[in-house]
Structures are given as C-alpha cells and as structure tokens.
Amino acid sequence: MRAPDTETLLAGHRVHWAPERSASRPIGVLASIGRAVRVLRRERPDLIISAGTGVAVGVFLAARLRRVPAVWLETLNIVDSPGIASRLCSRLATAVLVQRPSLLSVRPRAVLIGELY
Amino acid sequence: MARILVTVGMGPWPFDRLIGAVAPLCSDHEVFAQTGTSSLRPPCPHESFIPADELGKRMDEADVIITHAGNTVRLVQRSGRVPIAVARTSALGEMGNDHQVAYLRQEERSGPVVAVWDVRDLPREVARHGERQARLLEERPLPPAATPEHIVEVMTSLSARLCGGRP
Numbered sequence: 001m002r003a004p005d006t007e008t009l010l011a012g013h014r015v016h017w018a019p020e021r022s023a024s025r026p027i028g029v030l031a032s033i034g035r036a037v038r039v040l041r042r043e044r045p046d047l048i049i050s051a052g053t054g055v056a057v058g059v060f061l062a063a064r065l066r067r068v069p070a071v072w073l074e075t076l077n078i079v080d081s082p083g084i085a086s087r088l089c090s091r092l093a094t095a096v097l098v099q100r101p102s103l104l105s106v107r108p109r110a111v112l113i114g115e116l117y
Numbered sequence: 118m119a120r121i122l123v124t125v126g127m128g129p130w131p132f133d134r135l136i137g138a139v140a141p142l143c144s145d146h147e148v149f150a151q152t153g154t155s156s157l158r159p160p161c162p163h164e165s166f167i168p169a170d171e172l173g174k175r176m177d178e179a180d181v182i183i184t185h186a187g188n189t190v191r192l193v194q195r196s197g198r199v200p201i202a203v204a205r206t207s208a209l210g211e212m213g214n215d216h217q218v219a220y221l222r223q224e225e226r227s228g229p230v231v232a233v234w235d236v237r238d239l240p241r242e243v244a245r246h247g248e249r250q251a252r253l254l255e256e257r258p259l260p261p262a263a264t265p266e267h268i269v270e271v272m273t274s275l276s277a278r279l280c281g282g283r284p
Binding site: 001003004005006007008009020022024046047053069071075076077078079080081082083084094095097099111113114115116117 | 127128129166167168169170171172186187188190191192195213214216217219220223260261262263267268271272275276278279280
C-alpha cells in the first residue's frame with residue numbers, strides 16, 4: 001500500500017503498489033489475484049514474505065497458483081485469535097513465522113523468530 | 118506543559134474516538150496528532166500520514182506518546198518510554214476485529230504500558246504519566262528483541278528449506 005511511511009522505507013527499491021483489500025470481501029480479494037499473478041510472473045521471486053493485511057490474501061493465492069513458496073509473518077500484536085487475513089494467509093503459506101513463543105501451541109508448524117523490534 | 122505525540126498508525130481504519138479525545142489536551146500541551154483516515158481534525162497541528170523517519174523524530178522529541186494499540190506500542194517501549202495506548206474496537210467500526218483489545222489487555226497485565234479504556238481519562242493519564250512511567254519501567258522489563266544474527270539464521274535456514282537449497 002502506498003503511504004508516506006512505505007514510500008520512504010521502500011525508497012530505492014522496485015515497488016508494485018496495490019490497494020488495500022478487506023479479506024472479508026471475496027470480490028475484492030478475487031480481483032487482486034490477477035494483479036498479483038502478473039507481478040509474480042514479471043518479478044519471478046524465489047520467496048514471498050508478508051505480514052499482511054488483506055492485500056496479502058490475493059498474493060498468497062497467486063503464489064499457490066505460481067508455486068512460489070510464501071511465508072506468513074504473524075505480527076507482534078496478535079496474541080490469541082487472528083483476523084481473517086491472518087487465518088487465510090497462514091493456511092495458504094508454505095511456512096509461518098511467529099514472534100511470540102505462546103503462539104507455537106496454536107500454530108504447531110510455525111517457526112519462532114522472536115520479536116523483530 | 119508536555120510535548121505530546123498522538124499516532125493512530127498507518128492503516129486504513131479511522132480512529133475518531135481517539136482523535137476526538139485529543140481536543141482537551143491541545144489547550145494545555147504542545148500536541149501533534151497523526152490522524153490517519155480519521156474524519157475528525159483536532160485543534161492542534163496534525164497530519165493524516167507522515168513518513169517513518171518523521172514519526173521516529175517526533176517520538177524522540179515527545180514527552181508523552183499516545184497511540185492506538187498497534188505495533189507502535191512496542192516501538193515506543195523499545196525507545197525506553199511507556200506509551201499511553203487506546204485499543205481500536207470492531208463494535209465501533211474502528212477495526213475489523215478486536216485483536217488490539219486482546220493485545221492491550223495482555224500488555225496491560227505485564228508490560229510497560231498505560232492502557233486507557235475510556236478516552237475521557239486521557240488528560241488525567243497525561244498529568245500523572247511521569248510518575249507512572251518511572252514505576253512501570255522499573256517493575257516491568259521488556260522481553261529481549263531477536264538479535265540480527267538470530268533473524269538471519271532463521272531466515273537462511275527457512276529459505277534454504279523452501280527454495281530447494283537456494284540461499
């Protein structure tokens with residue numbers, strides 16, 4: 001998503017901006033898949049990493065279609081029940097990273113990376 | 118008079134309840150508010166969104182930081198301060214779910230944070246923040262952050278597994 005903070009943090013990198021999508025609105029998510037497939041076809045990434053939010057759902061579906069491994073990173077402020085985007089993306093992901101040891105019990109296949117900041 | 122930074126994060130959800138509650142602080146303090154997509158505008162300097170480096174500078178300069186219960190809470194804590202945090206709630210249309218409520222409840226039990234559940238309490242919390250901050254910093258140490266070496270190790274191992282040996 002284009003915003004002043006993402007623009008400055010990603011300055012100097014090649015970026016494809018995409019609008020935010022609500023994971024609870026399937027039409028918007030479906031519309032975002034085509035865009036994501038085109039980006040993956042053009043960029044041919046070896047690995048995708050995302051912490052969301054809704055815009056990631058279409059990307060993770062496209063990653064499945066293109067057979068690109070995708071890693072879901074659970075944000076630090078998820079302490080129990082995650083939102084829809086998190087639930088969908090962690091199911092679609094090839095691997096899941098968590099920042100809290102307590103989440104390993106509810107995300108058995110997750111890898112603990114620790115607090116990133 | 119305190120220098121106060123108010124931030125509601127960079128996401129798409131408005132937080133008019135918090136921005137509206139800032140008004141009483143503006144007459145007594147030097148307040149800057151980052152308002153996001155909120156429709157209300159406080160009677161003090163404000164911007165919808167600001168670059169990350171400007172936000173960091175404003176955090177460094179502030180005496181008190183009032184934030185939504187997002188990841189900014191940890192950023193403020195890592196800077197050695199105690200944030201005053203207000204959780205977005207789904208029932209008020211401030212977010213799609215209540216994970217900020219769950220996060221702030223947990224952080225309130227054990228972390229260095231001042232949780233505000235009724236925004237009318239903000240002026241009182243600001244007035245006594247210096248004393249509470251000192252006590253919370255002494256009593257509630259933060260868990261350590263992952264080291265850069267550990268992050269590189271985890272990501273190298275994971276990418277090797279997922280990418281068929283490619284680094």
